[in-house]
Amino acid sequence: MGTGGEDVASNRSRSLVEPALAPMLDLFPTIDLTEALLPAIRNRPPWVPVEPADRARTGVAERTLPGPAGAPDVSARLYRPLDAAGPLPCILHIHGGGFVAGRSADLEGAHLPLAADLRCCILSVDYRVAPETRFPGAVEDCYAALAWLMRQAGPEGIDPARVGVMGESAGGGLAAALALLARDRGEHRLAFQHLIYPMLDDRTCVTPDPHPFTGEFVWTAQSNRFGWSALLGGEPGGAGVSPYAAPARAGDLAGLPPAYIATGWLDLFLEEDIDYARRLMRAGVPVELHVYPGGFHAFNAWPASPIAANARRDSKDALARAFGSYADPRPSAGTNMA
Template sequence: MTTRHLVDPELVALLDLIPATAPSAENLGQIRAMSPRPPVNLAQSSTLSVSERFIPGPAGAPDVRVLFYRPISAQGPLPALLWIHGGGYIMGSADAEDSLVTSMVSAIGCAAVSVDYRLAPETPYPGPVEDCYAALKWLSTHGDELGIDSKRIAVGGSSAGGGLAAALALLARDRGEVSLLFQLLMAPMIDDRTSTLAEPHPYTGEFIWTRQANRFGWTSLLGQEPGGPDVSPYAAAARAENLEGLPATFINVGSIDLFVDEDVEYARRLMRAGVPVELHVYPGAYHGFRMVASAQVTETSARDQLAALKRAFDRSV
């Protein structure tokens, strides 16, 4: 059975251009090499400053590379977004999502730090989330130097980056060192059990990010088969038993995205824990649909994301 008939008509054409090859231990290097991303141009534009920093990593680990974005004309301490890129925990880079981060910074007038965390399977859990926590703590403690309002920090990410952002929000809550204002979760990859369900959703996961890819991504991050009883919520946020005290949350996902069930369930549990939640499910959208930038559903989702982040920053003034 195919779910192609459920795809938004504006999103169909891309499916014929994307290879249907799931990542594996044998081809991961080749897949990474097929989608190289040139480093971000650090030359200062007339409106935006982008700089590369290397900040202290977790204890015993290498420094963490981050990209720091700041509007040149902005005055006073700015709200800041800590952004975490996607890629199934096994691919991607901060450079690859430069255009997305640039668009958010330019539209909202906030600052942003994009984290180049270490990838699995070379660095399994807890390395990636600890890299992100190191970046968050650096951002919070260097607010004066960076021109950041440390009381107005949001975390966000797409796909695996959304999963890391959700885990980071839990970690920040439990460690009590950094207070977060908001979490922006775009189709977050938050539950390792989705790849091991005996009866999976019959209409999701056919395109872009499949169940096979998901299982490999989780196995790479966890260093073991997913779905077991001892997975940390700081690896898979959906495993957290207590969601109270988390920051206000935005979640969006496509209706035929593999992650739709886990994301909607996480939103439901957050609301039952007293967390303000905004949830969007876009009909006919598969995982990664924002690659079709001109599609109406992509433009709608971009507006929704920006509006939610702007409201969060404005409410905190």
């Protein structure tokens, strides 16, 4: 549990966890995030180690990108397979951390092999976090990164027709928000949105009928309220929250890029993720939806679980398909399906 002992509901939830994931709960005990705990959360080591063999296959370069108007520059890390010739597809990656924590470098252990295996570039963005920077700072930083990526596609050896956005948790929510913002501004076209247990709806904090089995592990209802309050600068669930902060608030989802959405059955975001997928489908947006039984928030990071391995494989396969569905725009490549 977060701060109290186990109760009847937690006993029910624990019995639903995939047994191979149970050691993860022992190694990463659940806490309820508060302002006092924020420095420790921000300074915790990455969950995914970097393998020397992956460094030998993939290069990484620091980039400083022009920030939004009147805001600081944006830092990012660009990964590229060392043996690949461009133009390559590219993932604009947005890290998680409940809107209040996280760094692009935290996922280097995952980005190095992913870029090499998929023969793609990955631009991972260090957006400004809350509560120091409220909405819309984070999503505007991500939009600035997208604009830079499209402007620099040629010099960086990137295929602009195969640029998609990806994120986990709060990063997944920002990825969905960026897809909405890009659609509405009409300047840049995303090929796909790849959302891993995305944090989409501030109203989950105030629902009168919370799911009885979700949100016990890793990311709790209390942590969710803290993250949304930090981003919005006030209590979540009220009127007037922008869809670029909480994508589930968007009234019109038509015209968005194809979506991949994955979540765990015990994740606090289960119902908001399923509902967003349903609404995308009703708006005519192609959606691939995965719900993994026995999985809680961030379960896919655990190496010894078959369900986690399936989730990582499904995600990687979907990215490969997303890249393959958009032909190289050069004339010699034939028809451009973008």
